[in-house]
Amino acid sequence: MTQSVVVQVGQCGNQVGCRFWDLALREHAHVNKKGVYDEALSSFFRNVDSRKSSGAPCDIIGGRIQHLKARAVLVDMEEGVLNHILQGPLREVFDSAQFLTDVSGSGNNWAVGHMTYGASYREQIVDKVRRAAEHCDCLQCFFLIHSMGGGTGSGLGTRVLKLLEEEFPDVCRIVTSVYPSAEDDVVTSPYNSVLAMRELTEHAHCVLPVENQSLVDIVNKIHQMSNSGRLGSVPKGGCSVSSGLGGCSGAEKPFDAMNNIVANLLLSITSSARFEGSLNMDLNEIAMNLVPFPRLHYLVPSLTPLYTLADVSGPTRRLDQMFSDAFSKDHQLIRTDPKHGLYLACALLLRGDVHVSDLRRNIERLRPSLPFVSWNQEGWKTSLCSVPPVGHAQSLLALANNTCIKPTFLELRERFSRLYRKKAHLHHYLHVEGMEQSLFSEALGSLSSLIQEYEQLDATRTRVQPDAPRLKIAA
Template sequence: PVSLPSAVGQCGNQVGCRFWDLALREHAAVNKKGIYDEALSSFFRNVDTRSGGDGPDIYKGKICSLKARALLIDMEEGVVNEILQGPLRDVFDSKQLITDVSGSGNNWAVGHKLYGYQYQENIVEKLRKTAEHCDCLQCFFIIHSMGGGTGSGLGTFILNLLEDEFPEVYRFVTSVYPSGEDDVITSPYNSVLAMKELNEHADCVLPIENESLFDIVNKIHQMINSGKLGSTLKQNSLVTSSTGSGKTVQEKPFDAMNNIVANLLLNLTSSARFEGSLNMDLNEISMNLVPFPRLHYLVSSLTPLYTLTDVNVPSRRLDQMFSDAFSRDHQLIQSDPKHSLYLACALLVRGNVQVSDLRRNIERLKPSLHFVSWNQEGWKTGLCSVPPVGHSHSLLTLANNTCVKPTFIELKDRFMKLYKKKAHLHHYLHVDGMEQSCFSEAISSLSDLIEEYNELDATRGGPRTDPSRLKIAV
């Protein structure tokens, strides 16, 4: 099965750049003979470029020239040009890029209404061309941020296009949400306008908060520098650093944060790329974790965050990995799933882990977690035998949990502060096709979503230790 990522906007393309670098490193660590195999084909085409230009695909044998199955879209050229001049320049060609020069000016309406319609035909054509090269297209990924103009506006416009053009293909969205101290004053408008589109057109959304990424990077640095774990830790965590990728690239301030998101995407797709005793396809995630169409926001956590010097670690560390995955400080949004209500939970494990380890840890953790009464056994598990580079094992959890609600409430509050004063509205309303009703509909959509989570939370009764909650009469 093939996943087709589209990176939209500055943040999306910076995360995408880290993702492709890590994907190549991961496949290089496993594929020592340089043979184009099924695992590689899920993200890369093997193209015969000897005759010049974009030659025919080669489906077997030696790797000739790998081309990423992807679209890079940004309405200013900076980040995409950096990628084209960097170590990954040969992985992309001009047929996969759409850029403009003026940017969206932190304005959702410019990205969605102006550039969306201006570039619609070009985007559809490139999506079709890229999809034609895929034997079994399973899902589209959109990687974008919510606070700016291009990622939020054009990113959600592309989401709508995907639903129209490829209605049968799953749409996964990785959305980076701005923090309260964001430097874009209009980010609450952009985020809420984008959320309406995510509510209506995405199959699954993985929300990620800048603040959480920042906290995780600091936590890793503190742990490594404190020396508490002595020589058991490597100086550089592969979750945040590209050190060891064989390329001496000057790391930028956001690279560590972007690396975390890239690792999330790698682990999410690992089961589709590598063998394992319990494979989990991306369409299974949506099928098992999304019981109601609008409640498709999945909270993610990654463990371990550190890279150990000795990959042969004892099982005590394995159990710790499962415990950490449910702790507040490993979540990729500011949330505490343990004290909220689970609709369902997926565990995607990589490395030398047995089904018995998985079962033991689920039974151990279960008493401390609140699941909805009608889905007490709401666990979905995947086991992939190939661990991430530098690890013996890793765990990605995806939780459909009401703990996302505070993030949405805070976003609504920030939106209303501006909207009550009609501040900055004129910047949006002068764009063709943008009406004030777009704002009222967007905040109404977000309020309805929050209310759906409230209704679920209201069903949660009794303390965690009270066994009677398992005997709720219907």
């Protein structure tokens, strides 16, 4: 059995990460009624009670999780979020050896996170990651979770990514990156994001970009449905995908629902590593099958059903509608429409009671509306995991390597350029030891080169194909 290690960096990375651990435990407890430490649990958790070997109870039922430790390293240059985790319901899942904190933070400055803290804490980070790796029988993948707009997530997060490549060059690196919206309250977020983009392009095997504004739009739409007063649009309890605090103490915050959606992305992508299925997909196969060019490894994620992801029950949706929704722009976790781009490859990760025949039928139905590059018309990767999210019959995650990501990068480049032309706030970065102005131009050049590569692929698209007709929602 293979194992993976999750590295959470910065406030956002740790809040999303802890929501993942919370929901993952609930999924395992729902399936593993006797609380037996089995191969499924060992993929992301280790048993620290030497008296309890594989096949013995490990107390995941009723919140008693004292014999399990998450395969994780938690890094933040402020203490607040990690202190809340230590005081919250997941405090037994982590120990202090897995934490790395400072007190002052990175001041929304990529250079402070990447250069200052990256140099100061290099050995400690490597040591903690190595210890987590040594607890694995067969280390398969590193999951890095971070945000792009702040200082620690973007700066130190990408420094950690580079360290993972240096120390474990043969282990797959999958990064979940939360991109800021255009109205982000951090004025320097375009600098931080573009500087981080260069590192992601050079050192990740694949990146799952998630956009704050897209998450806000999804949550707002869910709230509108919930408050509409229509029959069936009432909160539904008992789902592993419901909103919650994600292992932190205190009152629920507005962004908890947004973090919940990202955590469910991680639940879906790791489901085959955690549970059995008729067509399970190895995590290494994601990059192997979806990334034909090393730099073009940004995979647009979409989740369905979204409404029940937020604990709102609605009309029963046919399985075919779920497939249609997965290719609708309303279900993308980044604001883009894949039907307006060119597919390099696409993965469909299904959970629950779904048959291969259903999968093939829907691919054939949708294929005419999904333009693929000429040299990879059969560029589909599929996965069937038998265990659905708690409270649902099925779920679907689509990962599209699609040129439709280009407008997101164009917008980011424009926001960066508006600041850089005026040299606004540049002195805050250049005062940091090791930071040079040439790094800004190099980062901008890297992003422009990436955009150009997508444009070259777009130019090969000879005609625009019509959208497939939408199925009506079953009553």
